[in-house]
Amino acid sequence: MAKTMTQSDTNIDETNTSALAAELKRQAATLGFQLVGIAPATAPESGPHFERWLERGFAGQMEYIPRRREAYGHPEFVLESVRSVVMLAANYNSGDDSGAAPDDASLRIARYARSTADYHDVLKSRVKQLANWLHDQCPGCRTRGVVDTAPLLERDFARRAGLGWFGKNTMLINKRMGSWFFLAALLTDVDLPADQTHETSHCGTCTRCLEACPTDAFPEPHVLDARRCISYLTIELRGEPIPAELRPGIGEWLFGCDVCQDVCPWNRKAPQTNEPQWTPVLAQSAETLGETLRIDEAAFRERYRKHPIWRIGRDGLVRNACIVTANLGESRFVPDLVRLLADASSIVRGAAAWALGRLGGEVASQSLAERSSSEDDPTVTQEIAAALAHLATED
The missing domain is CATH 1.25.10.10 (Leucine-rich Repeat Variant)
Structure with a gap:
């Protein structure tokens, strides 16, 4: 795809883009995003790392990733003439209440999936509202909201937008919020001033996330072999058996896994969300396990x-x-x-x-x-x- 990179036909004066960016961030905060940053719409810096990851076969059977390999190389494939990538983060930390009785052996569900809401639906609605606001400010501008489903290396652009750094468990980590947050993006052809890239890692010599993984899914820091990851095995590996040698390591995880986040020191004091959408309602109990076997x-x-x-x-x-x-x-x-x-x-x-x-x-x-x-x-x-x-x- 040709990289036209032409500015949209908007009525905004370029000298006012800083004020526009500041107001856009305030609007995002009112919509429920705790972190907002802007990255330039250029090729992702982690592109070579992503290519090596694919070549090593670590994507497993997530065939939709290599199938869109070229598209991941530039956000222009997501929105033609894109100039800015607005990265947004929403806290979903509902705490670690399992909902099980103290003496009850209980299953576990990843923290992001314990409520009744689908985060895709919730975040898409918020991003759409933000896009509508931007259209009001810049008539004629082009936008596209992204929540997980487009070929965009969200964590790369989030780091470049200043939202955090790459943890050794490949998660994006923020000093204040830890890693308990969803990422969403708003791409636009409005040329907004970019925020400073988060260049510094604050993991130091800590390797707790790597050592805690029950299935040894990290062959090295910053590299995840999805084929061994409990989240992949319980969610992405569909239509076939989970490899027998990995089943014991799954432990009590029914859907997803939080182990590498649970042990992260940056998550110890991460703030809990007070948004009702993320209130846990799925009881992580043996009773739920029995109901699931009979569903x-x-x-x-x-x-x-x-x-x-x-x-x-x-x-x-x-x-x-x-x-x-x-x-x-x-x-x-x-x-x-x-x-x-x-x-x-x-x-x-x-x-x-x-x-x-x-x-x-x-x-x-x-x-x-x-x-x-x-x-x-x-x-x-x-x-x-x-x-x-x-x-x-x-x-």
């Missing part, structure tokens, strides 16, 4: 239609629940797992077989043996055989 397609649609969990579908959610059930040693749910051996989804049947093999017991062993004679999916047959073999070693 059908209709119930899933009703409960999660406007929630981030919708992304993984009913089968992905139940697959994850089977693994968490085994990792928590929740033998009370063996009857549910036995029922799932006959589920319509092969990935659910396979996960249920693995879980029964880990939990053990006569009912589990007998049910696996019975299912082995009727199962027609080769992958599930292998899961059942491996589960029975594991049970044999436990006898």
Whole structure:
């Protein structure tokens, strides 16, 4: 795509762009963005790092990333004639209340997904309002709002907009807010004055995030192998089993993972949000785990239609629940797992077989043996055989 980089036909005097930028930031704050910065619309500085990451295969099966590889190379592919990238951050830190009883073994859900709101919908609405305000100030200008779905290296532009630095866990970290925030962007052809890039890292010699990862997803600082990341495994890896060797490391995480953020010293005193949209409502309890094992397609649609969990579908959610059930040693749910051996989804049947093999017991062993004679999916047959073999070693 040609880099025309022509200024939009707006009525704004260039000498007033500083005042416009300042007012835009005030407007963003009133809309619920705690951090706002402006970066120039040039090629992302982390482009070479991104290319190496792709070449090492660390994107896993997120094929939409390499498919748009060229587009990530310049924001011009997101908005033609773009001049400025306004980066916005919204705090979602709802605290660490699991919603479980003190003695109750509980599942975990990533902090950003514990409310009933889908952050995409909430932030898109806010960005649209900000874009409308800018159109009022600059008639004829062009804008495009971005919340996760466009080929834009948001963290790169956020760092260049002064919002924070790259942590060794690849998250963007801000001194005041830690890393508990969503990023959104407003691209425009209005040439706004850029903020100072955040050049300094404040991680020092700390490696807590790297050492805490249960699945060793960081081959080196600032590099994430998504194929081993719990968030990737429980969210992005859809339609197939989670690799058996990584299942124990998933622990109690049903959806996403916060481990590398939980241990970050910069998150210790991060402010909590008081916005009702991010109030936790999903109980992270064994009761919820049982309900998840029993959820059908209709119930899933009703409960999660406007929630981030919708992304993984009913089968992905139940697959994850089977693994968490085994990792928590929740033998009370063996009857549910036995029922799932006959589920319509092969990935659910396979996960249920693995879980029964880990939990053990006569009912589990007998049910696996019975299912082995009727199962027609080769992958599930292998899961059942491996589960029975594991049970044999436990006898």
